[in-house]
Amino acid sequence: MQKTLSINEPIFDLVSRNPEVKDIMIELGFQDIAKPGMLQTAGRFMTLAKGIKLKKMDIDSVKLAFQRHGFNIQE
Numbered sequence: 001m002q003k004t005l006s007i008n009e010p011i012f013d014l015v016s017r018n019p020e021v022k023d024i025m026i027e028l029g030f031q032d033i034a035k036p037g038m039l040q041t042a043g044r045f046m047t048l049a050k051g052i053k054l055k056k057m058d059i060d061s062v063k064l065a066f067q068r069h070g071f072n073i074q075e
Helices: 011-017 020-028 038-044 048-054 059-068
Strands: 003-006 071-074
Touching: 011 020, 011 038, 011 048, 020 059, 048 059, 059 071
Parallel strands: 003 071
Antiparallel strands: none
């Protein structure tokens, strides 16, 4: 059964409910999330949608990566 994540929800909230999201994001190239304090500060206002746009990533590739780990990304 897949879990659903909102692309517009703060990353802090996503990781708080599903800790494995942090590892998936690091695997995708969001290494800054691993820095001490980053999740607790920037993660409270940064959303997955904003991060994808900031990193100029392909949203479909991100969705596929999350799907491989059992998550469905909802826009």
